[in-house]
Amino acid sequence: MMRVKKKIRQQLLLNNMKEKPFLTDEELAKLLHVSIQTIRLDRLELGIPELRERIKKMAENAQTKVKSIASGDVVGELIDVELGKSGISLMKITEEMVFEKTQVARGHHVFSQANSLALAVIDAPTAVTGVANIKYKIPVHIGEKLVAKAEIVKIRGNKYFIWVKTRNETQEVFRAKFIMVSLE
Amino acid sequence: MMRVKKKIRQQLLLNNMKEKPFLTDEELAKLLHVSIQTIRLDRLELGIPELRERIKKMAENAQTKVKSIASGDVVGELIDVELGKSGISLMKITEEMVFEKTQVARGHHVFSQANSLALAVIDAPTAVTGVANIKYKIPVHIGEKLVAKAEIVKIRGNKYFIWVKTRNETQEVFRAKFIMVSLE
DNA sequence: CTGGTTATAGTATCTAGTACTAAAAAAAGG
DNA sequence: CCTTTTTTTAGTACTAGATACTATAACCAG
Numbered sequence: 494m495m496r497v498k499k500k501i502r503q504q505l506l507l508n509n510m511k512e513k514p515f516l517t518d519e520e521l522a523k524l525l526h527v528s529i530q531t532i533r534l535d536r537l538e539l540g541i542p543e544l545r546e547r548i549k550k551m552a553e554n555a556q557t558k559v560k561s562i563a564s565g566d567v568v569g570e571l572i573d574v575e576l577g578k579s580g581i582s583l584m585k586i587t588e589e590m591v592f593e594k595t596q597v598a599r600g601h602h603v604f605s606q607a608n609s610l611a612l613a614v615i616d617a618p619t620a621v622t623g624v625a626n627i628k629y630k631i632p633v634h635i636g637e638k639l640v641a642k643a644e645i646v647k648i649r650g651n652k653y654f655i656w657v658k659t660r661n662e663t664q665e666v667f668r669a670k671f672i673m674v675s676l677e
Numbered sequence: 678m679m680r681v682k683k684k685i686r687q688q689l690l691l692n693n694m695k696e697k698p699f700l701t702d703e704e705l706a707k708l709l710h711v712s713i714q715t716i717r718l719d720r721l722e723l724g725i726p727e728l729r730e731r732i733k734k735m736a737e738n739a740q741t742k743v744k745s746i747a748s749g750d751v752v753g754e755l756i757d758v759e760l761g762k763s764g765i766s767l768m769k770i771t772e773e774m775v776f777e778k779t780q781v782a783r784g785h786h787v788f789s790q791a792n793s794l795a796l797a798v799i800d801a802p803t804a805v806t807g808v809a810n811i812k813y814k815i816p817v818h819i820g821e822k823l824v825a826k827a828e829i830v831k832i833r834g835n836k837y838f839i840w841v842k843t844r845n846e847t848q849e850v851f852r853a854k855f856i857m858v859s860l861e
Numbered sequence: 862c863t864g865g866t867t868a869t870a871g872t873a874t875c876t877a878g879t880a881c882t883a884a885a886a887a888a889a890g891g
Numbered sequence: 892c893c894t895t896t897t898t899t900t901a902g903t904a905c906t907a908g909a910t911a912c913t914a915t916a917a918c919c920a921g
Binding site: 682683711712713714715718729 | 866867868869870871876877
């Protein structure tokens with residue numbers, strides 16, 4: 494029944510890789526009670542690269558990820574902005590944005606897109622959100638592309654009144670009224 | 678004038694490390710036109726770890742970072758939750774949350790904390806945000822600790838009316854009224 | 862021109878592997 | 892039960908990218 498045992502061991506190996514990818518062949522060998530050579534054969538068969546390569550890849554991915562978060566002054570992709578008037582932003586709902594259970598997007602992501610857009614359309618050096626009135630009309634799911642449209646409806650002193658409406662492919666899913674305040 | 682040259686070279690080395698930390702001693706040696714040994718002496722003096730250690734650290738940081746994002750079902754730290762009644766959440770404003778220019782927190786982070794908390798206090802399997810009424814009272818800066826308190830004020834059918842008030846060390850910085858809708 | 866700093870050279874050693882060969886052990890088939 | 896095949900273990904040579912250490916060369920200044 495070694496044929497079964499091997500498959501099971503390789504499955505265990507794969508699981509281990511996902512959970513803790515920092516183990517050397519030696520440690521893995523001890524963990525699975527086989528020799529180092531067996532581990533290496535298994536890695537070869539399964540196409541799992543060596544520890545250093547694994548770590549390297551993680552570090553590389555990390556770099557790009559950190560960058561994309563750091564440069565995340567704006568949530569969503571600004572498609573078109575007419576400063577002081579209106580703007581359009583696009584955002585795709587990814588795996589990280591949804592609840593595992595329901596695959597429904599966490600509310601604050603939809604909010605973040607709208608809030609970022611509202612901020613982007615203001616023709617002022619620095620501004621903060623003052624008031625927001627928000628309505629989530631229907632839940633948004635993974636994979637959906639959200640298009641948010643912002644329109645400045647009124648400016649009074651240093652206060653900007655902005656409407657943002659967000660649609661998915663077929664209908665309006667969210668709307669918000671912001672009052673943004675420009676500083677200084 | 679070798680004394681000056683050395684300092685300059687070490688400064689160059691540091692800059693290189695920041696920009697592209699994936700270079701081996703050998704590549705660095707070629708880049709700075711010195712021998713490998715010189716590079717190693719410099720690294721020793723400057724306390725720069727070897728390539729593999731550098732990569733490892735990046736990968737480790739990445740993992741914890743990814744985890745904290747992935748497990749980010751809840752934004753902020755839940756200190757105390759009385760299901761169906763009230764809850765308290767703590768969040769520290771970090772570098773990534775603020776605008777570079779002003780060091781003021783982006784509005785959606787404060788919102789996210791409140792929204793997550795509102796969701797957490799509901800005694801229902803799944804719920805989404807329906808409506809939110811938000812007021813940012815004063816801008817929040819890097820390093821501040823935000824304490825959000827949520828209170829369920831009314832339940833009508835599948836609708837939960839929740840107040841969230843967020844304070845920093847000294848005053849109230851944000852308040853929100855949520856209507857959350859439990860699904861099914 | 863001599864002394865001290867800075868740079869280079871070279872060797873032994875380490876880790877976590879690859880690549881390869883050989884042999885032992887286990888399981889399956891007949 | 893014996894043979895064949897599969898699986899596992901053992902062992903050697905070699906690699907990259909280092910550390911640690913010693914020795915020597917180059918330079919520059921007083």
